Amino acid sequence: MKGRMTLVALIGIFVLPVVVAKLVLEKSWYEKGVTNYGQFLSEPATLNWLPEQGQWRLIYRVPEQCDSVCEQALFQLTQIPIAVGKERDRVSSVALTSTAQKAPEVLTRQTLTTEQAQAWQQQAFDKKTIYLSDPMNNVVLAYPVSDDKTQWVAQGKGLLRDLKRLLKLSKVG
Template sequence: MNSRKFFILFIACAAMPLIAAQLSLSMGWFSQGGNNKGQFLQHEIQLLPDVTHSAPDNSVQDKFANARVHWHLVYVQAATCDQECEQALFTLQQLYAGMGRKQLKIKTLVMATQKPAQLKQFPAIAWQPEQGTAAELQNQIVIVNQRGLVLLRYPVDGNPEHMCDLARDIRTDLLRLINYDRSGA
């Protein structure tokens, strides 16, 4: 085989996967958003303060505790804590308990204007006062990274069967995020 035939054969073999990829994208055979279960936000929302740039007056123990927490599961409560709110808090508690040793990397929060009375029943969930940026996320569970940005959101309804599916979806996405997180490695 002369060098000219080899070069043409080499170029054809290298171009074949690129042509196949372009064809699959243009024909719609590949679904681009099929991996995540939650909804991505169209714009950035800074829900929590950035723990990677904490103030210098914090103690060493606080910095160590914040360094381990990379992900936050936050329920943004509506005006009052009704049955939907209780279902969401129960779901957050169950998700946290089901994470096993990966609990060290997550923190569960409820954001509300006032501390819900039902929060006594859920020891793993902390309360944080709601800021004005959370208005469009009411009645939703969101996954927040350590920089305080909301990544995925999950609308909450009061149906217990839907909440089981929602918890499964959140767990799947959160485990994927924890496993691919390289900021602490």
């Protein structure tokens, strides 16, 4: 009798955790953790027409009329590469503009041709979003810029954390 109890207890110790784990996964009681703050793009996009391959880039399309959201995005584009610290030379910011627009001097300004503007629109990129591009010109993450100051600060911190993590893990760029 004592041997049977020991056998049942021994089987329970090894089988019970497997059964519980299977139930947790099947019933969706477990929420996966997310380590990134930006939004991954549903479909990968490659921007071959961007210059300076070999750097991580923050990309923002400057609208015709630069409002407060645009100014906040441009401020983040100027500050985040500085905040990266010693890895600063691996990061650059690109402001995509039309011919008549101006961007801050610290940013790399690229005037879009008609073909490039059409390619940008075909990718369905949002106008009020900062995009993170890897050194191979693949757009990886999107960070929507909010007009709410608390969300704006949190989004900037999240972008910086994601970028630092990518720079730490990546040997490219």
